[in-house]
Amino acid sequence: MSFNNLQLIEPVLQALSKEGYTNPTPIQEKSIPVILQQRDLLGCAQTGTGKTAAFVIPILQLMHQHMQRSNQSQRRIKGLILTPTRELAIQIGESIEAYGRFLPLRHQVIFGGVSQHSQVQNMRRGVDILVATPGRLLDLMQQGHISLRDIQFFVLDEADRMLDMGFVHDVKRIIAKLPAKRQTLFFSATMPDEIKKLADILLTDPVKVEVTPPASTVDLIQQSLYLVDKQNKQSLLIHLLQDQSIETVLIFTQMKHAADKLSRSLNQSGIRTEAIHGNKSQNARQAALANFKNKQTRVLVATDIAARGIDIDELTHVVNYELPNVPETYVHRIGRTGRAGASGIAISFCDRSEKDFLKDVEKLIRKAIPVVKEHPFVASSLTTTNLLTRKPVSTVKSYRNTGESRRYGSSFKQRAASPGTRNTTRNISVQPKNKKEFDESW
Ligand code: AMP
Numbered sequence: 001m002s003f004n005n006l007q008l009i010e011p012v013l014q015a016l017s018k019e020g021y022t023n024p025t026p027i028q029e030k031s032i033p034v035i036l037q038q039r040d041l042l043g044c045a046q047t048g049t050g051k052t053a054a055f056v057i058p059i060l061q062l063m064h065q066h067m068q069r070s071n072q073s074q075r076r077i078k079g080l081i082l083t084p085t086r087e088l089a090i091q092i093g094e095s096i097e098a099y100g101r102f103l104p105l106r107h108q109v110i111f112g113g114v115s116q117h118s119q120v121q122n123m124r125r126g127v128d129i130l131v132a133t134p135g136r137l138l139d140l141m142q143q144g145h146i147s148l149r150d151i152q153f154f155v156l157d158e159a160d161r162m163l164d165m166g167f168v169h170d171v172k173r174i175i176a177k178l179p180a181k182r183q184t185l186f187f188s189a190t191m192p193d194e195i196k197k198l199a200d201i202l203l204t205d206p207v208k209v210e211v212t213p214p215a216s217t218v219d220l221i222q223q224s225l226y227l228v229d230k231q232n233k234q235s236l237l238i239h240l241l242q243d244q245s246i247e248t249v250l251i252f253t254q255m256k257h258a259a260d261k262l263s264r265s266l267n268q269s270g271i272r273t274e275a276i277h278g279n280k281s282q283n284a285r286q287a288a289l290a291n292f293k294n295k296q297t298r299v300l301v302a303t304d305i306a307a308r309g310i311d312i313d314e315l316t317h318v319v320n321y322e323l324p325n326v327p328e329t330y331v332h333r334i335g336r337t338g339r340a341g342a343s344g345i346a347i348s349f350c351d352r353s354e355k356d357f358l359k360d361v362e363k364l365i366r367k368a369i370p371v372v373k374e375h376p377f378v379a380s381s382l383t384t385t386n387l388l389t390r391k392p393v394s395t396v397k398s399y400r401n402t403g404e405s406r407r408y409g410s411s412f413k414q415r416a417a418s419p420g421t422r423n424t425t426r427n428i429s430v431q432p433k434n435k436k437e438f439d440e441s442w
Contacts, residue, residue, distance in 0.1 A: 011102035025050030030209045040206040046189035075126030076150040083157040086111040112136040113282040134170035159188035225369040230351040232377040249317040251301045259301045273299040276306040320348035323357040327364040
C-alpha cells in the first residue's frame with residue numbers, strides 16, 4: 001500500500017514525499033480512509049506507530065477542502081488537538097507544519113510553563129488548527145482569548161496519559177464547550193475502563209482501529225537486563241557508554257533529582273549529558289531536546305513525564321537506569337527507540353529493590369528479558385528467573401575486580417553495532433534453577 005492509494009490530495013502527497021515517506025504505517029492505512037469519510041474514530045495506538053500523521057493528514061485535507069468550498073474570509077479555530085504534554089504539543093505542531101507545508105492553513109501550539117503573551121498574539125492573527133495542553137487552553141478560554149464554538153474536528157491524543165497525569169477533569173471541562181456537531185478522533189495506547197467511558201461520551205458510532213498492542217510492539221526492540229547492585233549502577237553505565245558506537249541514548253530515572261545527579265556525574269566523567277524533567281523551564285527542556293536531536297549532546301537523562309512522546313528519529317538506545325513501578329511505563333520508555341518499525345536497543349538495570357517491578361514488566365510483555373551475565377558489575381548475589389513461565393533462570397559468576405571487565409565491553413558493542421541481530425544468547429545465561437532461589441537470593 002502506498003500513500004497514492006489513500007485518496008490524498010496533491011499538496012499533501014507532495015509534503016509526504018518531501019518528508020521521505022513512501023508507505024503509510026498500519027495505523028495510517030487504517031485511519032486515514034475512515035477519517036476522510038468523516039467518521040468518528042477510536043484509535044488504540046501508542047506513539048511511535050505514526051499516529052500523529054494518521055490524524056493530522058486527513059484533518060488537513062478535509063479542512064482545506066471545506067474551506068475551498070465555503071470560501072470563508074475569517075479564520076476561526078476549526079480543529080482542536082488536545083494532548084497531555086508540552087513536548088507532544090510541539091511535535092504535533094511540527095507535524096502539521098511538515099504535512100501542511102503546501103496548504104494555506106494556519107496552526108498554533110499553546111502550552112503552559114511559558115508566557116502566554118506571544119501565544120495570545122498569534123491567536124489574534126487567526127488560526128485554523130489549535131494544538132493545546134489542557135491547562136493553558138482552559139486558562140485562555142477563561143480569559144476570553146479562545147472560543148471553541150466553531151470546532152469541526154476534535155482530537156483527544158494520548159487519552160490514557162491524560163488520565164495518568166490527572167487531566168481528566170480539565171479535559172471534561174473542555175469537552176463541555178465543544179459544539180455537538182463535530183468529528184472526534186480519540187487515541188489512547190491502552191483502554192482502561194475509565195478511558196472507555198470517556199470514549200463513549202465523546203464518540204458517535206466510531207470506527208475502532210487498533211494497531212499492534214503496546215506489549216507486543218516491544219518485540220522489535222532488542223532488550224537486555226543487567227543485574228547490578230544499586231551503588232554500582234553509575235559505574236556500569238559509564239562502562240557501557242565507553243562504547244562510542246552508541247550515538248544517542250535516552251536514559252530514564254524515576255525521580256527528577258536522580259536525573260540531575262546522574263547527568264552531573266556523567267558530565268564529570270567526560271560524557272556530554274543533559275537532563276530534562278518537570279522542574280526545568282520549558283526553554284531549558286526545549287534546548288536540551290534540540291541539542292540531543294542534533295547530536296550535540298550524546299546522552300539525555302529524563303523522567304517519564306518529561307520524556308513522554310519525545311520523538312527522536314534514529315534513537316538507537318534507551319537505558320532504564322531505574323525500572324518503572326508501573327509496567328506499562330517500561331513499554332512506553334523502550335518505545336522511544338525502534339520508531340516506525342525500526343529496531344532499537346533497550347538496556348535495563350535492575351537492583352534487588354526493583355525485583356517486583358521486573359516481575360510486573362515481564363508479566364506484561366509476556367517474556368523474560370534476557371540477562372547479560374558477563375559484565376564488570378554483576379550484582380553480588382545473582383539469580384533471576386523467567387517470571388512468566390515460572391521457569392527460573394540463573395546467572396553467573398561475578399567478574400568484579402577480576403581484571404576481565406574490558407573484554408565484556410565488546411559483547412555490548414557487538415549488539416549496538418548490529419541491532420537487528422539477536423546475538424545475545426552466548427552472553428545471556430538462562431538456565432533453570434528454582435524460583436525460591438531467586439526470591440531468596442535478592
Ligand atoms: P508518531 O507515532 O506519530 O509519534 O510517529 C513516529 C515517527 O514515525 C515519527 O518520527 C514520524 O516522523 C515517523 N513516521 C510517521 N509516519 C511515517 C511514515 N509513513 N513513514 C515513515 N516514517 C513515518
